[in-house]
Amino acid sequence: MRIAVAVKQILDPEGITVNRRRERIFINREERIINPADKCALEAALRLKDAHGAEVIALSLGRPSADDALREALALGADQAVLISDKALAGIDAPTAAVVLARAIERLAPCDLVLVGQTAADTGGDQTAGRLAELLGLPQVLHAVTLSLDGERLKVVRLWDGRPIMVAVAPPALIAVSPLAPPARYPHGARILNAYRQMGVSVWTAGDLGFTAEELRPNIESRGQVFPPERELGNVIEGAPEQMAGEILALLRQRRLI
Amino acid sequence: MDLDFLQSLMGGEEMAAAEAAYQDIWVVGEVSGEGLTPATRALLGKARDMANALGVYVKGILFGAQEAAGSEMISYGADTVYLLEGVGLGSFAVEPYVEALARQIESGRPEIVLFNATSFGGELAPRLAARFRAPLFTHCIDLGVDEALRALLATVPRLGGEYYEILVSPTLRPQFATVEPGVLPAPFADPYRYGSVEHVSYDDLPPARVEVLGPFPEGLPEPPLSRSRVIVCVGRGVGDEEGVELARRLAERLGGRLAGTRGALDEGWISEEQLIGMAGQTVRPALYIACGAAGAIQHMLGIARTECLIAINTDPKAEIFPYADLGVVADAKAVLEALNAALAGGS
Numbered sequence: 001m002r003i004a005v006a007v008k009q010i011l012d013p014e015g016i017t018v019n020r021r022r023e024r025i026f027i028n029r030e031e032r033i034i035n036p037a038d039k040c041a042l043e044a045a046l047r048l049k050d051a052h053g054a055e056v057i058a059l060s061l062g063r064p065s066a067d068d069a070l071r072e073a074l075a076l077g078a079d080q081a082v083l084i085s086d087k088a089l090a091g092i093d094a095p096t097a098a099v100v101l102a103r104a105i106e107r108l109a110p111c112d113l114v115l116v117g118q119t120a121a122d123t124g125g126d127q128t129a130g131r132l133a134e135l136l137g138l139p140q141v142l143h144a145v146t147l148s149l150d151g152e153r154l155k156v157v158r159l160w161d162g163r164p165i166m167v168a169v170a171p172p173a174l175i176a177v178s179p180l181a182p183p184a185r186y187p188h189g190a191r192i193l194n195a196y197r198q199m200g201v202s203v204w205t206a207g208d209l210g211f212t213a214e215e216l217r218p219n220i221e222s223r224g225q226v227f228p229p230e231r232e233l234g235n236v237i238e239g240a241p242e243q244m245a246g247e248i249l250a251l252l253r254q255r256r257l258i
Numbered sequence: 259m260d261l262d263f264l265q266s267l268m269g270g271e272e273m274a275a276a277e278a279a280y281q282d283i284w285v286v287g288e289v290s291g292e293g294l295t296p297a298t299r300a301l302l303g304k305a306r307d308m309a310n311a312l313g314v315y316v317k318g319i320l321f322g323a324q325e326a327a328g329s330e331m332i333s334y335g336a337d338t339v340y341l342l343e344g345v346g347l348g349s350f351a352v353e354p355y356v357e358a359l360a361r362q363i364e365s366g367r368p369e370i371v372l373f374n375a376t377s378f379g380g381e382l383a384p385r386l387a388a389r390f391r392a393p394l395f396t397h398c399i400d401l402g403v404d405e406a407l408r409a410l411l412a413t414v415p416r417l418g419g420e421y422y423e424i425l426v427s428p429t430l431r432p433q434f435a436t437v438e439p440g441v442l443p444a445p446f447a448d449p450y451r452y453g454s455v456e457h458v459s460y461d462d463l464p465p466a467r468v469e470v471l472g473p474f475p476e477g478l479p480e481p482p483l484s485r486s487r488v489i490v491c492v493g494r495g496v497g498d499e500e501g502v503e504l505a506r507r508l509a510e511r512l513g514g515r516l517a518g519t520r521g522a523l524d525e526g527w528i529s530e531e532q533l534i535g536m537a538g539q540t541v542r543p544a545l546y547i548a549c550g551a552a553g554a555i556q557h558m559l560g561i562a563r564t565e566c567l568i569a570i571n572t573d574p575k576a577e578i579f580p581y582a583d584l585g586v587v588a589d590a591k592a593v594l595e596a597l598n599a600a601l602a603g604g605s
């Protein structure tokens with residue numbers, strides 16, 4: 001089995017603070033990590049590899065620093081890594097990014113499985129999975145939490161509006177792994193060294209994949225940011241339990257928590 | 259100067275303009291037991307406002323011969339409703355739904371297509387957007403239009419909702435968006451609104467390639483607390499096992515998890531893995547309800563990034579109150595009981 005895993009490198013959200021009152025975003029610590037859901041996708045691929053043998057190829061579209069994300073994937077157990085990186089790809093929008101990733105995956109063909117994260121924690125795009133499935137003509141299973149091979153088919157437990165259901169699909173297929181799926185293992189020390197010393201990351205440019213700069217120009221623009229009101233703390237009320245329950249529910253509704 | 263060339267150019271532009279005549283706002287609806295889901299109704303209300311601003315129609319889409327829900331769509335603001343029917347459109351399956359909707363979009367050329375950001379919308383919208391190489395704005399909490407550009411203004415969450423960004427695609431059409439359920443205001447229904455419900459039939463849709471084997475009832479490995487959106491925390495002040503049980507039930511009702519303080523751990527009410535704080539886990543839920551927890555600094559360290567903290571404590575001077583979005587001076591067990599009762603009442 002040949003499995004392609006799409007791995008996006010993002011700025012660690014823990015290193016970013018949002019000051020709502022000043023309406024500013026502060027990057028305190030510019031650390032780049034593998035998007036958490038993609039780490040779960042890598043783990044799912046590696047479990048299939050452990051159980052049945054597979055060739056796992058990690059694929060990333062990003063700046064040159066995404067090399068680190070791919071080395072980490074190699075250290076975790078991926079067999080190959082491909083970085084799509086090019087100045088022409090800076091600021092790429094979601095529709096075009098999916099087209100570029102799809103063409104790269106076609107170039108890696110034949111892949112039995114394409115695994116991606118359900119959603120990228122920075123942009124919360126939540127769409128690359130479905131886009132890739134459509135562009136590659138594959139069936140899709142989204143929000144997957146566990147996958148196992150059952151004969152010719154994959155059995156997947158997925159979440160549907162938060163509730164688990166079991167589905168089956170025959171490869172080739174695209175599966176989007178939920179960030180709630182089992183998290184990734186820790187890389188073996190020796191593999192980390194290997195990933196830097198002995199294993200290689202192939203770099204493909206936009207031109208290698210047959211794209212012109214014109215085709216990659218972004219078509220989606222930002223019109224600025226909106227900040228939710230700052231929290232007001234320390235509001236204390238007192239009363240009968242039923243009345244207090246009513247106040248709590250009112251706050252939950254107002255904050256759209258129920 | 260080559261006039262022919264100029265003319266062909268202008269003619270070409272006109273043709274392109276005619277071809278580019280994307281208009282109207284479509285709403286892909288969802289139906290539950292009693293008719294349209296509340297989120298679908300709200301989406302129609304929003305679509306109506308935007309359509310008025312743009313001077314276009316609102317069209318509703320439903321799968322299956324759902325006349326009653328079709329009429330309901332009209333009462334909430336649709337001018338026309340298409341009921342898409344055909345083999346494969348009976349129970350939900352991605353491929354036939356995408357294919358039917360794609361054909362409908364090809365012939366109807368909407369400028370905006372809206373879905374709910376549910377699993378249903380999340381399966382369809384990205385595939386359709388890819389087919390039209392179109393923009394898709396996901397989990398929007400608000401929508402508007404730029405009337406000059408005739409473009410959708412989509413407010414989307416960043417960093418899991420720490421802040422929002424307004425996005426626009428000046429040129430790409432159609433524009434797709436999914437809207438977070440529960441964020442738009444409920445619209446009014448006008449049962450006398452006029453509109454038409456049309457049946458559209460597709461007979462050669464592709465089969466589904468994913469088979470649903472059924473619900474998966476047995477206990478999945480529970481996701482770690484650190485990823486829970488909702489946490490109900492018990493402290494020593496919750497009193498006894500019964501209080502813990504009430505908290506557990508509330509957590510379940512809210513789709514969340516039970517956790518606790520060191521006090522609760524010492525009482526044997528929670529396990530090590532459920533301990534929150536310096537010696538336990540660090541969490542960042544959207545909602546944390548602390549029941550009978552003092553607010554010791556070692557505990558508070560674990561919940562510093564909670565979005566909404568509600569604390570219930572009998573002591574008006576409890577340390578936890580200054581940290582809370584809402585502090586409730588009351589008996590934790592009694593409030594938990596009242597909360598469970600209110601939520602069970604289907605509110």
Ligand SMILES: Cc1cc2nc3c(=O)[nH]c(=O)nc-3n(C[C@H](O)[C@H](O)[C@H](O)COP(=O)(O)OP(=O)(O)OC[C@H]3O[C@@H](n4cnc5c(N)ncnc54)[C@H](O)[C@@H]3O)c2cc1C
Nearest residue numbers: 493494495519520521535536537538550552556571572590
């Ligand atoms: C090194 C170190 C590490 C620690 N790490 C942690 C940690 O990781 N996590 C942690 O939680 N603690 C930790 N602690 C312990 C911490 O200091 C507190 O002792 C502990 O959090 C107290 O738990 P509690 O709030 O449940 O209990 P208590 O301090 O006993 O507080 C009970 C609260 O309930 C209220 N109450 C009483 N009756 C009612 C009622 N009927 N209804 C509503 N409220 C009522 C009281 O007013 C009081 O505020 C640590 C301590 C040390 C020294």
Ligand SMILES: Nc1ncnc2c1ncn2[C@@H]1O[C@H](COP(=O)(O)O)[C@@H](O)[C@H]1O
Nearest residue numbers: 006007061116117119120125126127128
């Ligand atoms: N630039 C990228 N490089 C590699 N994979 C990506 C990239 N962008 C998105 N993906 C994959 O698509 C998933 C969903 O992304 P998104 O749709 O942006 O939330 C991610 O979790 C990744 O697996």
